[in-house]
Amino acid sequence: MSRKKQVIFIMTDTQRTDMLGCYGNERMITPNLDRLAREGIRYDKAYTTQPVCQPARAAIFTGSYPHSCAGWSNCMGLSDNVPNIGQRLSDAGIHTAYVGKWHLDGGDYFGLGRCAKGWDEDYWYDMRCFLEELTPEERYRIRQMESIEKYNITEDMTYGHRCADRAVDFIEKHRDENYFLVVSLDEPHGPHICPKKYVDLYEDYEVPIKENMKDTLENKPEHHRIWAGEEYLKVCREDFSLKPKEFLGCNTFADYEIGRVIDAAEQQEDAPIIIYTSDHGDMMYAHSLTGKGPALYEEIVHIPLIIRGLGQGVDTNPVSHINLAPTIFDIFGVPIPKMFEGRSIWQEVLNPQARCNDYVFMEFGRYEVDHDGFGGYQPLRGVYDGRYKMVLNLMTSDELYDLEKDPQEMVNLIEKPEYEEVKKRLHQAILDNMYETRDPFRGYYWEDRPWNRRTEFKTWDSRLMTRQRENEEYEPRQLDYGTGLPMTAAVRKKGESDAKFAEK
Template identity: 30%
Template sequence: MAPRNILIVMADQLTPFMVGCYGNPVVKTPHMDALAAQGVRFDAAYSNSPLCTPGRYAFMTGQYISRFGGWDNAAYLPSTVPTFAHYLRLMGYRTGLAGKMHFVGADQLHGFEERHTTDVYPADFGWVPDWRSPEKRIDLWYHNMSSVVQAGPASITNQLAYDDEVGAATLRAIYDAARTEDERPFCYVASFIHPHDPYAARPSYWDLYDDADIPMPHAPRPNAADNDPHSLRLEHAIALDAVDIDDADIRRARRAYMANVSYVDDWLGKLGAALVETGQADDTAILLVSDHGDMLGERGLWYKMTFREWACRIPMVLHVPGRAGQGVSIANPVSQVDVTPTLLQLAHEATGAPIPDAIDPLDGTSLLQFVDGTTQRDTTVAEYTAEGTGQAMLMLRDGSWKYICCPGDPDQLFDLASDPNEEINLADAAEQAPRMADFRARAQAHWDPADIHARVLDSQNRRRVLSAALRIGQHTGWDWQPKRDATQEYTRSHMDLTSHDITSRSPRPVPFKPKWS
């Protein structure tokens, strides 16, 4: 019988090029590698928008962000847009979230029945980009190079404190699932913020690596005259030239990043061990995914916000106990919008519950169809409408070919099979004219850039005005306040102590039948 439960482990800013099962020989990711050996590794998985909030909205909804206005890190997801948490609840599931999802607005659940931690990032409109002045840096929250020049070991950071809580809350949820009297299957999301910058790692993980073993970027920073316009905009957005960095800085930042990948891997191992310990491992499908990647110095760039492979590609590994696909790799391009259809198919196969009719069209395809060979889809799409640009950017991946377009920028075309570092733009090659015509037609069919531009500007203006108003006078935040009723926890006088101790234990002990009862 198909496993009923679903555990999603989400990392933040994790590029597959820094994961062992994706070919990195140095990074230590034994639990991710074991998951891939037991399940299916998707070798061309993409973020549908290489920024935290937009990528997560695509992951949650199964829709491209242009459908509902998930433009940037201060964009709100309308409460009328269904997520996989809504659909799974209709199918009889308990749904829970521990960690980051970067929901913006008053709705901080979006279908989740339980949310065990607050978010690590703000829920308000404070991080709105300004396409009226796209060249202007917003120093209050834009990335800068401090993460690189200050990279190194740290015993505690804001993010370590957060992820320790996320991991502990998910462990508790797994244990609670084993001893609850609620017979519904669960879908839990454990969403860690590591290995997202700043590049500061616990000494125990930092010490797993030596400087000499850290791989340096494959592609150097191009000269400005040879660079593409968006990369030049990102250099300005992250204030790349505000500091001078050398190979030692780059190596130190990459070492800390790899250490934090190992930290997330360790949590994956602990969560998997808890499933085994509680007898739930064979009844739980596990999906490993990220919201986007990290350039990590490739082509001189850092962080995300680009369709270049290191930032736009993500790891995606699915393990479904007892199902075909053990140790399989899938070359077809897939993306975050494929997650919702996958979860609905998993739930249907496990419980027999009918899949609810989609309120909005789903843009994805179940990943299980790629495993079963029941789809021939070989394309995926990504959109970008946030900082570092003032126009709508689109990426189309078809087989090994990647096409990138943005109004005012030269088109880009790369053959990733022969040019994995994306150094040779073939958009103007005469022999590629038919392919370029096809890509341009598909881009035009996907959206109208002028319409997107107008919608983005309108949304930015509305949110900017509202944010300014809400900063005046008494502040009432939308940030999630975890709900906890300590009067119902552990041991209390209104409880039957013996009964409570028995029902809070897993596995259940032998029946207690005293002679005098």
């Protein structure tokens, strides 16, 4: 722990684990992130809560699952009664600053250009702020991949570089304060804009063709086949090759900008703690799919996570973005709010051999509100226990994979009777999590599945429970409907407090 409690939280967008050298791909040029991994703790089984930009960020920056804070789709503003962690930490006396992509205000991809509650307005710099510095011609050019060569894109023209500039300025000016600084890069997300020299590093690089890039999806959910379509199923052809030089070049450019922030931090007498992650990955034709969407395949949900400044090693236990907010609060010594839906992995940070999560949970609601496409509403809930991954696809069919035997998730085991105990255990874990977190989409339809007929709660009243929120730091304690008095227990049988105060 540094003399001052200082944490720099760095994140990228659409950066898969195999896009970092430290996660085993020696062809990737990411020296700064690789150095963080050598000097810190690398988490080998870290997962996003939802493989979409806004929902992933919602979990990180509110401590709540996307379904709990109305962040379950891009372009939806979060619930007004869900404070972000900047507001909570600021109210606890920590200087908080957010530089970079926010994507939580409902203001389409770029944001509204308005500082969210709790963060230092002098450093707020979402993508709308960046674009409004440019002329209309410059805005257009910076969104076209062809501009890399056509207009000789330089570092100072990019969003990532200007974010790093502000982050370095903050670090230098606030070295004597307790602070929480977020540096949120849009890179390497499309349109993959960066100086040409980074693209040239991958001029001759071809992505190795894995078995799951030839997946014809026969035993997979129907919506995966619709997503793939005839165009994307071309990956099964022998002549298929993938050369994403701009994407990977921008990936190395992001590493360079992150290096500038790390270098500035290391100029301090006591270097701040650095936490690094990415929001989600990209399918890149795995399972014949592109982008991200309503699936929980490893390519889009298994994300990089590194913490430097609290020890060294490799942690092989399952962890989640939902664990980050309470862990950050533990680092600062701030009480963890009841509203946080994940547990702190502080003990695991101190000892990577410890295991804080029996399961990590993932979900999907909708990809985008502004656009009709991307499959529309595709509700799913999933769980991973470190070996097995289960996915409940409410409107199609379900999935079960053994990642130890089948790391590329080719064989769907959901109909295999020999996995009966595993299926029931994971199914129960998903249901318990949905009810414990007040999932607004919970109901009997998640319980009664073709491979596990559970009908005990297939009634209109379901589990006959009341589950109210506890957010006393920012609002009065909620009242019981039947008595008008403050609730005594947030989770209780429906109507049980009525009897307690009933006239005799």
